[in-house]
């Protein structure tokens with residue numbers, strides 16, 4: 001039993017005793033009854049061939065012109081000023097955006113922007129753009145909601161509405177790219193709403209477009225997973241070498257079963273083995289995300305267990321003090337505890353970064369997005 005588990009067994013108030021979300025550990029490998037993706041297909045859902053049909057009455061060079069405007073310049077049809085006005089209008093009307101902007105929030109230092117979108121069936125989707133000195137990163141959602149039910153995550157508590165289409169994923173990237181200008185959007189992280197590997201085909205279709213058509217290298221794309229082992233194995237067979245981030249949060253099964261319910265299906269030993277295979281095959285960066293929760297997973301024994309796994313895999317650890325989630329008793333480890341946990345990992349030889357909680361005041365933390373706002377989108 002870990003120190004954390006022992007503290008809970010001692011009869012102290014269990015910090016995880018907040019209302020349980022809808023946990024669905026079937027999501028990884030069994031079909032869920034979901035709402036179908038939004039009925040309308042947006043411009044970014046079209047293949048090159050479908051776009052060519054749409055432009056059949058245009059001179060041949062138009063196809064390449066529109067495709068490159070969409071993907072290289074991330075321009076919307078109304079911004080494609082090199083096109084005749086009636087063609088711009090036709091494109092806007094025939095294949096309108098799949099996501100409608102509901103709200104935009106900008107942090108006080110203007111370095112973090114969060115968008116809340118509504119799909120054409122009303123589902124809420126969130127995207128975050130983070131500007132750093134040396135890079136600009138878009139944190140993108142792959143599903144509307146999430147079925148994984150992680151205890152500390154507002155998105156997980158609200159459950160899954162549906163998968164996003166490749167076009168809905170790409171629209172988020174395009175908007176972030178436009179907004180980052182004149183900076184170049186350099187990195188994409190699939191750490192927004194949803195479990196990317198539970199929406200595998202659509203995720204991968206969007207990654208291929210981002211790499212091939214938007215010219216953002218797969219080496220700058222990170223797929224985050226809470227531990228869908230078959231999905232990690234499948235990723236290792238893909239041609240493009242994306243980075244893998246595993247939301248670990250606990251390094252023993254007793255605690256992880258409680259924090260991350262999918263662990264009951266894919267325990268840590270299986271997850272570690274899949275990560276080892278991914279590293280061996282792809283030779284890409286592997287990181288573990290660790291949402292540091294006060295008195296839950298921040299003890300010296302938690303650090304030792306994490307160090308053992310991370311060192312064995314040559315993985316980087318990102319420690320993220322937990323963002324507050326409405327209605328939950330858990331809270332992030334205070335700054336002194338975060339420093340102590342980091343120092344313990346460093347002393348054990350682990351590469352560790354304490355990630356700044358970007359945009360806490362605008363509820364912009366990746367993977368802990370605001371259920372309140374997404375509900376508002378659905379009702380808008």
Ligand code: SF4
Pocket residue numbers: 146147148149150153154155156157192193194195226247367368
């Ligand atoms: S932390 Fe990620 S995987 Fe877990 S419920 Fe939230 S969005 Fe889903």
